[in-house]
Amino acid sequence: MRAGSIVVVRNLVKRFGDLVAVDGVSLQIEKGEIYGLIGPNGAGKTTILRIMAALLLPTRGYVEILGYDAVKEASKIRPLISYLAEDAGTYRNLSGREYLSIVARIYFDSNVEASRAVEEAISISGLGERVDDRMKTYSKGMKRRLQIARALMTRPKLAILDEPTSGLDVFHAKHIREVISRHVKEGGTIVLSSHNMLEVEYLCTRVAFIHRGHVLFEGEPKKIKNELGASNLEEAFIEVASR
Numbered sequence: 001m002r003a004g005s006i007v008v009v010r011n012l013v014k015r016f017g018d019l020v021a022v023d024g025v026s027l028q029i030e031k032g033e034i035y036g037l038i039g040p041n042g043a044g045k046t047t048i049l050r051i052m053a054a055l056l057l058p059t060r061g062y063v064e065i066l067g068y069d070a071v072k073e074a075s076k077i078r079p080l081i082s083y084l085a086e087d088a089g090t091y092r093n094l095s096g097r098e099y100l101s102i103v104a105r106i107y108f109d110s111n112v113e114a115s116r117a118v119e120e121a122i123s124i125s126g127l128g129e130r131v132d133d134r135m136k137t138y139s140k141g142m143k144r145r146l147q148i149a150r151a152l153m154t155r156p157k158l159a160i161l162d163e164p165t166s167g168l169d170v171f172h173a174k175h176i177r178e179v180i181s182r183h184v185k186e187g188g189t190i191v192l193s194s195h196n197m198l199e200v201e202y203l204c205t206r207v208a209f210i211h212r213g214h215v216l217f218e219g220e221p222k223k224i225k226n227e228l229g230a231s232n233l234e235e236a237f238i239e240v241a242s243r
């Protein structure tokens with residue numbers, strides 16, 4: 001990894017045919033941040049995250065992840081990051097433990113490291129004994145927790161999490177927020193998207209309001225609220241989006 005910011009996005013544009021999904025986004029994320037993209041359906045959050053994860057090519061603009069160009073040096077970025085898709089699937093006939101073990105063995109050369117990662121992932125998932133059941137018997141929330149555990153068990157330098165807590169009940173959402181906070185305390189950096197503005201307000205060091213492919217406003221949740229005279233981020237977003 002090179003020195004400098006973890007994520008640098010400059011004048012990013014992404015078109016799908018005639019549709020402009022991302023329209024000139026610039027942002028920068030530093031080490032140890034939990035950076036939140038918030039905005040309504042179709043705002044462009046997933047598109048931005050997929051470009052950061054080097055899964056989608058930009059139409060225009062520059063994206064640098066951990067010092068590497070996301071277009072020209074994508075293969076250097078992929079081993080250093082984790083990406084949790086909004087609709088990450090599961091393997092019906094594998095148990096949670098089998099799935100985690102397969103991923104860990106692909107990622108780690110050493111069996112000791114792989115076993116450590118699987119144990120950590122099981123703890124993150126909170127699945128307990130159910131980790132040995134087939135994934136087809138899991139609830140939506142259980143699958144989500146398993147996928148979050150998969151994304152964090154490799155201790156990525158940057159975890160890109162698309163709506164990590166969507167579909168989770170309050171207890172498990174809280175547990176996952178704690179896991180995310182711990183991950184950054186241990187040296188990681190996180191960029192996530194969410195519809196839950198109150199959660200983002202509580203969790204994120206900085207947030208960007210995304211609307212129609214643009215960054216409308218950006219900063220620390222507390223400062224945004226002060227600047228806009230809003231009592232929470234939901235109010236602040238509505239105020240900015242209706243200008």
Ligand code: ATP
Pocket residue numbers: 016019020021039040041042043044045046047048086
């Ligand atoms: P949500 O909160 O609903 O997940 P989002 O902010 O993540 O929304 P995106 O998924 O980035 O939004 O979508 C932005 C726009 O780009 C939408 O209009 C969407 O329909 C469009 N879009 C996304 N992916 C594609 C694609 N592969 N082909 C065509 N259009 C796409």
